[in-house]
Amino acid sequence: MRILIVTSRMAEPLINEVVKEIKESFHNKDLMIDVVASKVPVAALMTTKDLDDLMDGLRDRLKLYDAVLVPGLLIGDIEIVCKKYDLRRCYKGSKYAGDLHKVIEALLNGVELSTREPADNILLRDEEDVSRRFFEERSLEAFYIKNLKIPKRSPPLLLAHEIVIKGDLDKDLKMFNKLYDKRYIDIIVVGTEVGSDRPEYIRKIFREIIKITDKPLAIDSLNIKEIETAVSEEASLVMNLSRSFENWIDRLNMINSDLAYIVVPENVGGGTAIERAEACVKEYDYFYGKGLRKIILDPVIPPPLFGSIEALYSISLIKRRLENVPTLLGASNIYELIDADPVGIITFLTAMAIETGASLMLLTEESWKSKGSFDYASRSVELVHRAVKKRSPPIDVGVDVFVAKSKRGSAHINIPYENIQEIFQKIPPKRIDREKFFVVQPNYDEDLIEVYIFIKDDMKAKYLLKGRDPRSLGRKALQLAEIDDPEHAFYLGFEIARAYEALKTYKYYEQDSE
Structure with a gap:
């Protein structure tokens, strides 16, 4: 296969180095890669007009190539240019030179890329779908909540996202609408504030939510009237069932006898992993004896410095005692109650959830610092799923959860210059426009x-x-x-x-x- 790679003038030396590495790594004598540079200095400034001008100058050579890759950052859809020069396999490549290896590999495997989107985006979506399906097909079923299979243990790790409603219908619905298109959101939890008593508002919220999603819905409330209303409006999961509220069961069974419950212990003794696990096992036996079959155990993770490590370990102990019973890891009690960026904490907890065997992880975005946590969790699940599939630590698997940092620094290109000035003192503006x-x-x-x-x-x-x-x-x-x-x-x-x-x-x- 012969491939032509189009790049910018300043990136040409770097691309040539990367191409040399690619040729050496593939050991494919039939793979030939040529690099041609546009006059445009950087890829982000290249347009379809620049590409057209370049292709026009190469018109006689283009028939030699099986595929053409242009910079992923090029502005616009290149389809018209590709058709003009009869380039049947002409696509946008990666945004970054370091990802070019994966793009070449995809081309060799016959993957169809895009004339509009950078190749990284296409390949990432394909890999996400494959990773998710891989574990879904192999997981052992505990039971179903609506149309969602709850595994006995992860992977796959399912995500439940909770939004606490405030009473303003438009604002509350806007929050739920933001969840609709997010990847790896498996259960949507409608939470209420302490002391809430608005069953009719619950009815309105649920009726609106089911118009925009078919995902299983859960209710998190301590008010039985609100819970009954939610269950009558298609809630399939009830959060935080304990013995203090066991009188809920008969009333809710009259509405829906196929409900699932998150069961929590009321007394965990000293809070050690063994005591917490033992308490959860007792609660399971008790409620199973009451006729419940769809039970997810939640050991209730306390905040950092108050026994969170013991609680995390208790999930692993529960799974040893009750291997067929799903467990939940409540991540928000940890990242909401520490003044640190949540992204790394969530990624770590995602790995711990799968390592301990939790089937479900619960997240919230209640504080300002936790905004974005739903997205961080989705990306973390993909990172950890891929790592488990490769049997490797969660590193170098093709996806990351960096926000403030990046995995690698940008390449420094040596650019010729005539003069140099070093600016270390502050230069004030020459004038201020007050008009x-x-x-x-x-x-x-x-x-x-x-x-x-x-x-x-x-x-x-x-x-x-x-x-x-x-x-x-x-x-x-x-x-x-x-x-x-x-x-x-x-x-x-x-x-x-x-x-x-x-x-x-x-x-x-x-x-x-x-």
Whole structure:
């Protein structure tokens, strides 16, 4: 197979090095790879017009190649250019040079990539689906909750995401709508606040949620009227059943005799792993004797410094005693109650859940610092699933859960220059434009960046721009404000970039702060 790789002028030396490594690793005499560079300095600035110009100059050579790969960061859909030059296997490659090896391997295996999306995105989705199916097909069934198979133990590790409703229907539904398209959300839990007594509101919420999802729904409430209402509106799982509330069972069985329950112990003695496991086993025997068959045991993980390690270990002990009974790991009690970024904690707990044999992990996003936890958990499950499938630690498996850091640094390219200046002192702006100014802020609720354009001393903004692409927002703002001062343009671009990072990572943002 002969492949042509298109790259940018500055990245050409790096791509040549990567291609050399690829050729050596494949040991395939029939694999030939050529590299050609566009005049455009960096891939992120390349457009379909640049690609067209390059292909036109190579027109006579193109018939020699079985496939053409262009930079994954190239702007636009390359399909028209591919058809113009009769390139039948012409795709966007990876965004990063380090992932080119996987793209070449996919091409050799006949994988169809995309003219619109970078190859990394396509390959990641395919691998996610394969990993999930692999474990679903091999897992042993404990029982079903609605259409969801609950395994006796992980993998696969199922995720339950709980949203505590506040009483504002529009805002509450917006939170549930955000869950609809997320990967690896298996059960949606409707939680209520302590002392809640709004059964009719529960009815409204459940009726709206079932319009947008067919996932199993659960209710987390201490009010039997709310629970009865939820069960009558298709809730399939009841959270936090203990002996203090065993009178629920007969009342709920009259509505749905096929309910599943999360059973929790009321007394775990000193809280050691052995005592906690023993308490859970006793609760299982007790409620099994009451006729319940769909039981998931929750040892109730306490916060860090209060016995969380003992509780995690108790899951493993429970599985030794009751190997056919699913268990739940409540992750939020750990990451919600420690002032640290939750992403690494969630990934660690995901690995521990599978190592101990938990079937289900429960997550919330109640505090501001825990925003994004549902996404972190989904990515963590994929990371750990792949590692288990490969029988390796959760590293170098093709997916990661880095947010503040990355697995590798960017390649440093040696660029020729005539002069060098080192800037270590602060340089103030030459002038400040007091006629026009911008206010920039992230809108976390709508997942958008907002740019307000003010003219002179008017207290009301002339324009409000909202969007997700920082470059487009900046260009439009400069156009509407009729600003061509590079100092002002630089300031606006810098603040929009900061707001964009804050929006992606749920960080605090304050304009003009260091």
